[in-house]
Amino acid sequence: MATIGLDRLYYAKITEESNGDETYETPVPLAKAISAELSVELAEATLYADDGAAEIIKEFRNGTLSLGIDDIGLKAAGDLTGATIDDNHVLISTSEDGGDPVAVGFRAKKANGKYRYFWLYRVKFGIPATNLATKGDTITFSTPTIEGTVLRRNMLDGQGKHPWKAEVNEGDEGVNQAVITGWFSEVYEPTFANGESGE
Template structure:
């Protein structure tokens, strides 16, 4: 019997503070409660090479990766970190001088045969957060935060995503969200 993925929870964001040919550094991941949905679209281009009177090889190249993320709310403190907003006397200000942070995004989805599949998207930037509200008309209609992010490969190791499923020897549920998994030994405990 095959596996089917369903459900979504445990959004986490981690700010990327260094990415060069020598290494990668992230701040500790922070949970973003209220996961509603996420969609991931890698933008690729395919070129077919013809030889011997037919298609001989197909070359694929990866562009950026579009991620649309919807949450119940994006807390102001998280917006401040992501968008570089300034705060004065408890009021948060957006400015043309703001610098949007690079970040990593993680979440998990249930697997029908048991356990979860876990994901990290390793280096992206959020577009400005749109605002959309409507009046209550007898029934309360929740207003969610919809983030659009563009991801790209890391300079360090050219990876853009990591993913894994629960296995008895990995104990992913305890480790996956503690730090960004950009290489395999991140999950290996240090003695």
């Protein structure tokens, strides 16, 4: 079903354990969302045998998340890009900056009035793009865009795989309402029938 809106943009800082597994801090609002574009790059391999394709493998390699936002704010800019805030509360960006990966969550409104919810488990952001324009005869809004590389998690889920995205549609059959209501209170951890999760 088509989506007609976007809101509730959150991020959660990641702490890596000694074995490389991730734990997430409590999610906090990032900014007001204007747009989100997610593109995915796959690693592909084809095995040829008996003069034809015998096996084809397509696996997630990485992705790109481009967010149009109203204003990133000092704290979020520091958390996402590695910039620092000086003693006068001025954001200082240096050539040595490089933020740590974070989890990013948001939701998109569907045409039926319900929402599709997302968590991207590891996103490493670059420096936000700044677009400025002089005031003319008409009002033009200039807003920042921030782009990040989407990576898979280090931690295995209950099926022994490395997830990179969690996505759920509100109102789908079998979706527990508690999953929807708690979506932004913590980063979603996969749970499977055998009782194991990524925790």
